Amino acid sequence: MTxxxxxxxxxxxxxxxxxxxxxxxxxxxxxxxxxxxWLAAVYLxxxxxxxxxxxxxxxxxxxxxxxxxxxxxxxxxxxxxxDEIGRDVASRLMWGARPALLGVVICIVTACAAGIPWGxxxxxxxxxxxxxxxxxxxxxxxxPGIILCLVLTTVLGASLTNSMLALGCVxxxxxxxxxRSGVLVVRDREFVIITRLYGAxxxxxxxxxxxxxxxxxxxxxxxFLCGSAMLAQTGLSFLGIGIQPPNPSWGQSLAESFRYxxxxxxAGIAPGVVVVLTVLSFYRVGDALxxxxxxxx
Amino acid sequence: MAAASVSSIWSVVLHRLMAxxxxxxxxxxxxxGLVQIIPGGxxxxxxxxxxxxxxxxxxxxxxxxxxPLHVQYLSWLGNAIRGDLGxxxxxxxxxxxxxxxxxxxTIELTVIALILSLLIGIPLGVLSAINRHNRIDAAVTSVxxxxxxxxxxxxxxxxxxxxxLKLGWFPATGVPSVELGWHEHIQSLVLxxxxxxxxxxxxxxxxxxxxxxxxxxxxxIRTAWALGLxxxxxxxxxxxxxxxxxxxxxxxxxxxxxxxxAVLVESVFxxxxxxxxxxxxxxxxxxxxxxxxxLVLTVVFVMISLVxxxxxxxxxxxxxx
Numbered sequence: 001m002t003x004x005x006x007x008x009x010x011x012x013x014x015x016x017x018x019x020x021x022x023x024x025x026x027x028x029x030x031x032x033x034x035x036x037x038w039l040a041a042v043y044l045x046x047x048x049x050x051x052x053x054x055x056x057x058x059x060x061x062x063x064x065x066x067x068x069x070x071x072x073x074x075x076x077x078x079x080x081x082x083d084e085i086g087r088d089v090a091s092r093l094m095w096g097a098r099p100a101l102l103g104v105v106i107c108i109v110t111a112c113a114a115g116i117p118w119g120x121x122x123x124x125x126x127x128x129x130x131x132x133x134x135x136x137x138x139x140x141x142x143x144p145g146i147i148l149c150l151v152l153t154t155v156l157g158a159s160l161t162n163s164m165l166a167l168g169c170v171x172x173x174x175x176x177x178x179x180r181s182g183v184l185v186v187r188d189r190e191f192v193i194i195t196r197l198y199g200a201x202x203x204x205x206x207x208x209x210x211x212x213x214x215x216x217x218x219x220x221x222x223x224f225l226c227g228s229a230m231l232a233q234t235g236l237s238f239l240g241i242g243i244q245p246p247n248p249s250w251g252q253s254l255a256e257s258f259r260y261x262x263x264x265x266x267a268g269i270a271p272g273v274v275v276v277l278t279v280l281s282f283y284r285v286g287d288a289l290x291x292x293x294x295x296x297x
Numbered sequence: 298m299a300a301a302s303v304s305s306i307w308s309v310v311l312h313r314l315m316a317x318x319x320x321x322x323x324x325x326x327x328x329x330g331l332v333q334i335i336p337g338g339x340x341x342x343x344x345x346x347x348x349x350x351x352x353x354x355x356x357x358x359x360x361x362x363x364x365p366l367h368v369q370y371l372s373w374l375g376n377a378i379r380g381d382l383g384x385x386x387x388x389x390x391x392x393x394x395x396x397x398x399x400x401x402x403t404i405e406l407t408v409i410a411l412i413l414s415l416l417i418g419i420p421l422g423v424l425s426a427i428n429r430h431n432r433i434d435a436a437v438t439s440v441x442x443x444x445x446x447x448x449x450x451x452x453x454x455x456x457x458x459x460x461x462l463k464l465g466w467f468p469a470t471g472v473p474s475v476e477l478g479w480h481e482h483i484q485s486l487v488l489x490x491x492x493x494x495x496x497x498x499x500x501x502x503x504x505x506x507x508x509x510x511x512x513x514x515x516x517x518i519r520t521a522w523a524l525g526l527x528x529x530x531x532x533x534x535x536x537x538x539x540x541x542x543x544x545x546x547x548x549x550x551x552x553x554x555x556x557x558x559a560v561l562v563e564s565v566f567x568x569x570x571x572x573x574x575x576x577x578x579x580x581x582x583x584x585x586x587x588x589x590x591x592l593v594l595t596v597v598f599v600m601i602s603l604v605x606x607x608x609x610x611x612x613x614x615x616x617x618x
Contacts, residue, residue, distance in 0.1 A: 136323075139320050139323055139324065141550070142320075142549070142553060142598045142599060142601075142602050143553060143594070143595070143598055144553045144554050144556050144557025144558075144598075145554075145557060146557040146558075146560055146561070147556065147557050147560065147575070147591070147594060150560070150575060150576070150579050150587075151328070151331065151579075151587055151591045152331070153579065154578075154579045154582060154584065154587045155331050155332065155334060155335050158579075158580070227446065231446075231448055234448055234451075235448060235450060235561050238448075238450055238561065238564075239560075239561065239564060239576050239580075240580060241576075241579060241580070254450075254451060254454070257454075258454050258565065261454070261457065261458055261462065262462065265458045265462065265463075268451065268454050268455070268458075269455075272448070272451040272454070272455070275448060275451070276443075276446050276447055276448070276451070279445075279446035279448075280442065280443070280446040283442065283445065283446055
């Protein structure tokens with residue numbers, strides 16, 4: 001969050017003498033006339049609460065079986081019914097929110113840790129280093145994320161952390177490219193060059209001036225990557241590469257429901273809807289941020 | 298500076314071909330290097346936790362792991378170039394043979410999905426751009442937004458449920474080979490390729506729409522309106538042509554993401570393609586197979602991006618540098 005506020009305030013420096021309250025006011029306009037964005041934000045907030053407190057809120061133990069009551073339909077006692085061995089679907093989805101969001105966080109943190117310095121170095125140092133770093137980015141972007149991720153997971157071993165670390169590495173080059181172009185925009189602007197006159201170090205210049213200006217596009221990219229990470233993560237745990245059973249995860253709920261599609265064809269709907277809403281919400285927030293930042297940037 | 302002169306198409310082709318070699322070599326080093334960093338070593342992993350020290354030693358020798366790294370790399374690369382990808386750790390099958398059996402089906406699925414996504418995406422994108430800011434545009438934009446957010450494999454599950462199990466229009470699993478009849482073969486590919494195409498079609502819709510909007514706001518289109526050309530001529534003869542150039546540049550990325558989606562869609566429909574082979578190998582820690590599939594896919598993806606680059610150079614002389 002500190003990064004984003006820094007980005008906002010430095011953007012405003014160019015145009016007007018904004019007071020902090022004015023830039024906070026600026027964020028408010030993000031939501032103007034956009035009920036879809038409100039819904040997306042509220043849903044993501046709800047998801048975060050469930051991820052934090054889900055285990056306490058869930059009405060049932062997500063792994064306790066009740067075979068006689070398997071494939072139960074929607075009811076007051078089991079809001080979303082039960083699965084093939086009588087586990088409460090709603091409780092499993094609630095428990096699944098934590099690894100789902102945790103996975104996205106691991107992936108994004110990895111992508112940022114690798115991609116941001118990569119893009120900063122390429123954009124700021126320029127020349128041959130830039131060429132080499134961007135050549136590697138181009139080479140890596142040729143591969144579809146999920147296949148690179150599968151190969152990396154084979155080496156690291158199948159677990160939620162490993163598959164999301166791998167996914168973070170997969171996303172790093174695309175983030176690096178966005179950061180690099182953000183850096184190129186401001187690198188040679190007067191207010192950056194002038195800091196050399198009063199003897200600022202390259203590291204200071206990078207941290208204080210270049211990075212905040214590259215932060216806007218990077219933030220938009222990161223928001224979209226959150227959505228993609230959610231999709232990829234569900235796909236990986238659907239394949240059995242990711243969080244391991246019996247711990248609940250959304251992708252695995254989908255895989256299990258598919259195994260029993262002949263007995264209980266509707267079972268895949270609830271976990272799928274949860275995933276789609278999450279991805280849609282991330283994309284909606286990304287769209288809004290992109291429009292909002294582009295208007296003023 | 299000869300910036301104004303445009304180099305001939307053949308020098309562009311030659312230039313791009315030369316750039317393929319370092320990219321593929323970089324890929325092979327990466328693929329080879331990954332297996333070296335397996336914690337505990339590849340032989341120990343392959344032998345399993347209960348293996349005796351002698352068994353591991355035998356396996357190490359058999360896998361050639363006692364040789365220096367650069368010798369291992371060069372012999373692996375040399376064998377791969379000659380078409381020898383070794384044998385699977387789990388079922389001792391000839392990997393190269395398995396890949397040649399399975400790759401065509403995956404390519405077929407991906408190409409059909411690509412064609413479908415272009416056939417769906419381009420008209421929708423044009424429709425949306427022509428009707429900018431009215432209900433049609435809003436509807437197309439919402440549908441494409443949904444298409445981007447739907448996991449292909451979930452859509453595949455829903456499609457199996459509705460069209461295969463409930464209505465019985467299409468088979469739920471497997472793809473019969475062409476020898477058993479073209480009709481059955483194509484029929485079994487309808488659901489997999491349509492569900493696989495969903496995300497790509499949505500992305501192509503978005504690209505076409507923004508490309509069209511940009512073209513429509515340009516000065517030569519304004520001139521065309523002023524000259525009194527018909528809307529059909531302006532939209533299709535002038536705007537669409539220019540709008541499709543940015544689309545060509547992303548076709549490579551879209552194709553490779555289709556390959557990625559194929560891994561999941563193949564699993565849902567139990568299609569014996571390269572995707573299911575990769576997933577099985579990953580789950581069974583069959584390193585030689587994973588390495589080989591990754592290598593073959595590297596070559597495939599590099600070739601796709603080569604073709605796309607050359608295509609761009611042919612279509613848009615400004616990119617020939």
